[in-house]
Amino acid sequence: MIGKLNHVAIVVPDLDKAVATYRDALGAKVSDATDLPEHGVRVVFVELPNTKVELLLPIGENSPVAKFLEKNADGGMHHICYEVDDILAARDKLVASGARVLGNGEPKIGAHGKPVLFLHPKDFCGTLVEIEQV
Amino acid sequence: MIGKLNHVAIVVPDLDKAVATYRDALGAKVSDATDLPEHGVRVVFVELPNTKVELLLPIGENSPVAKFLEKNADGGMHHICYEVDDILAARDKLVASGARVLGNGEPKIGAHGKPVLFLHPKDFCGTLVEIEQV
Numbered sequence: 001m002i003g004k005l006n007h008v009a010i011v012v013p014d015l016d017k018a019v020a021t022y023r024d025a026l027g028a029k030v031s032d033a034t035d036l037p038e039h040g041v042r043v044v045f046v047e048l049p050n051t052k053v054e055l056l057l058p059i060g061e062n063s064p065v066a067k068f069l070e071k072n073a074d075g076g077m078h079h080i081c082y083e084v085d086d087i088l089a090a091r092d093k094l095v096a097s098g099a100r101v102l103g104n105g106e107p108k109i110g111a112h113g114k115p116v117l118f119l120h121p122k123d124f125c126g127t128l129v130e131i132e133q134v
Numbered sequence: 135m136i137g138k139l140n141h142v143a144i145v146v147p148d149l150d151k152a153v154a155t156y157r158d159a160l161g162a163k164v165s166d167a168t169d170l171p172e173h174g175v176r177v178v179f180v181e182l183p184n185t186k187v188e189l190l191l192p193i194g195e196n197s198p199v200a201k202f203l204e205k206n207a208d209g210g211m212h213h214i215c216y217e218v219d220d221i222l223a224a225r226d227k228l229v230a231s232g233a234r235v236l237g238n239g240e241p242k243i244g245a246h247g248k249p250v251l252f253l254h255p256k257d258f259c260g261t262l263v264e265i266e267q268v
Contacts (some may be wrong), residue, residue: 005182010259011201017158024231049137050138050184051138072260075260076260077211082160093159093161098159099155121210125208126206126207126209
């Protein structure tokens, strides 16, 4: 069912420093920063040859990643995103397997403009999983 | 400098359950389990079209991932591995940038039989980073 690993999201306390780490120390190609106020994040994409790392800084009030940063002051890996062809079919299969979908169970439009759902970490090896229809 | 994302490693408390999650619920292709006693882990590879997820169960005494599981009882993302062409050149560039290499700074042979180094999470957005020469 799942296809490619679309991205790994890393929440960071200082986006300029994170960009310097990935661009200058690790020598990766990084995008400009983009504000996504409807998602409560400023994001920089680290473009690797086979996938992406997304560096996320909480912005605004009620950012969904602000609490993560309170618990992890240095930042850290926040979620992993897998691609699916059909998000409703994927959701139904996951729910039938006993997995919990976060929110109201209906896909929302994610940071890439495509339908996404988040799955409960307790059902996925302690890891917050996003599925994105591509 | 860094190339592909080689893998994301997820430490799990129950490897059979993790395999069922990835194979049955998420519908991914998973390998048989392999014991790597010299690395203190039993590993299952989740083979995605563009990269891998490694499910790691601590085995033996002094497993390097046992403490992670004590702190994260449900498991969680443990490290991210990026490929490099020349691990000594990569190390020297990273050290020159102020980053800390774990251990004695000399590459060891990793779980894939290739030279690896681990980098200090505090210097990489709170994320343990492995670099692997491919």
